[in-house]
Amino acid sequence: DTEVTQTPKHLVMGMTNKKSLKCEQHMGHRAMYWYKQKAKKPPELMFVYSYEKLSINESVPSRFSPECPNSSLLNLHLHALQPEDSALYLCASSQDLSDYQETQYFGPGTRLLVL
Amino acid sequence: GQNIDQPTEMTATEGAIVQINCTYQTSGFNGLFWYQQHAGEAPTFLSYNVLDGLEEKGRFSSFLSRSKGYSYLLLKELQMKDSASYLCAVKGNYGQNFVFGPGTRLSVLP
16 A cells, blocks of 8 residues: 545635644655645645654745654644645655655645635 | 756557656766656656666556666557656755656557
């Protein structure tokens, strides 16, 4: 099973709303990732969690707040977003951040529209 | 710093062979990945190279030359469903995440 699930699939929110994106994997992976992808662009890394601890934060604005409640779950809390934050948000997981061959498996993404 | 380059778009005919190139300059090297991404879907893993040479997986092969900072993905017997973006991603220093190239949008025509 190489499945990473994400909910919701689509989300529309206003600039004053608070919402959360959820990601789940049951592959026993210890590293989980959040990416942001704009149309016709490659995914851009936002955050990396390794063993439930934040390992990498790529200078993401504080209106994005990640959370890793346990090794299978990863959340991204959204607050006071801007229209330019509209994008596809991808979650991924891999066996371990330090693995030599660190294949990342991606979820289907949440398509976010900020009005 | 890290710099990864791919052609933006390519077009090929069903049944043909196409080669998608990726050049990179990174601080450290711990492997190069190829992913396929259909429009509106998640990237899916295709191949991984860390040593020089060719890795073959069915219709897809990937080649790496570390001295030249160069890789290619070779797709044989193209099918319409191969129309997608192809992303190369390079893992730099140990323990760091990899960085995606800009991606190549491949269109397969009948």
